[in-house]
Amino acid sequence: MTFFRLLLPALLMLIAAPSYAAPAKDWSPVTAQQADGSFLIGNPAAKTRLVEYVSYTCPHCAHFVAEGTQPLKAGWVARGRVVLEIRNLIRDRFDLTAALLARCGGAARFAGNHEAIFAAQQTWIEKAVAYEKQPSTLPADASHAQMMADIADKTGLTALMQQRGITPAQSHACLADEAAMNKMMAMTRKAVEQDGIKGTPSFILNGKLTEAHDWAGLRPLLPAPAN
Numbered sequence: 001m002t003f004f005r006l007l008l009p010a011l012l013m014l015i016a017a018p019s020y021a022a023p024a025k026d027w028s029p030v031t032a033q034q035a036d037g038s039f040l041i042g043n044p045a046a047k048t049r050l051v052e053y054v055s056y057t058c059p060h061c062a063h064f065v066a067e068g069t070q071p072l073k074a075g076w077v078a079r080g081r082v083v084l085e086i087r088n089l090i091r092d093r094f095d096l097t098a099a100l101l102a103r104c105g106g107a108a109r110f111a112g113n114h115e116a117i118f119a120a121q122q123t124w125i126e127k128a129v130a131y132e133k134q135p136s137t138l139p140a141d142a143s144h145a146q147m148m149a150d151i152a153d154k155t156g157l158t159a160l161m162q163q164r165g166i167t168p169a170q171s172h173a174c175l176a177d178e179a180a181m182n183k184m185m186a187m188t189r190k191a192v193e194q195d196g197i198k199g200t201p202s203f204i205l206n207g208k209l210t211e212a213h214d215w216a217g218l219r220p221l222l223p224a225p226a227n
Helices: 002-016 059-077 093-102 107-119 121-133 144-155 157-163 168-175 178-193 215-221
Strands: 031-033 039-041 048-054 082-088 202-205
Touching (some): 031 107, 048 059, 059 082, 059 107, 059 215, 082 178, 093 107, 093 121, 093 144, 093 157, 093 168, 107 121, 121 144, 144 157, 144 168, 202 215
Parallel strands (some): 048 082
Antiparallel strands (some): 039 082, 048 202
């Protein structure tokens, strides 16, 4: 009996102690590449699926990423309520170059590359404009990979990727990835021919194309934030 008398206070303390719920999982770092080349960010089982069509040469896309990405991730993606799918609508050779570089390093690096390229957009676009005005120094039979490597080097995109831990050789290898290029061109055709995308950024919410083209327009369409 003495043993149980000594044990009883400890048991009562355990019963009375407050219980703490395990912290909710943060889904925002979870990224996976899809078979069509798009990237899913967040909980793949989320009830709400948001497709974002982007072009890296689009200033409105850069504005959305700067203004809307952080609150979207913090309020909805991180909590597992919305899964974000990023697709490309390729507009030109500079856009294609940036899109291929964003994929360097696969799913683990994509979100960071994506945001870094948009954050530096004004700088490298200014160099792209200057590049267009200069006579090409490439040979007449230059391949697509050589052309894009030249663009990346002279616009500062190669240097930007190097700051993110991707060597120039790795960047050039990504630019020579014909399979990735073909997937993005197929994605672009799908955007125009099937999804009715006329400009970027554009958003499809649970399969329905929205009228939103910025954070102010998209925010009211999202489900109410969880408490």
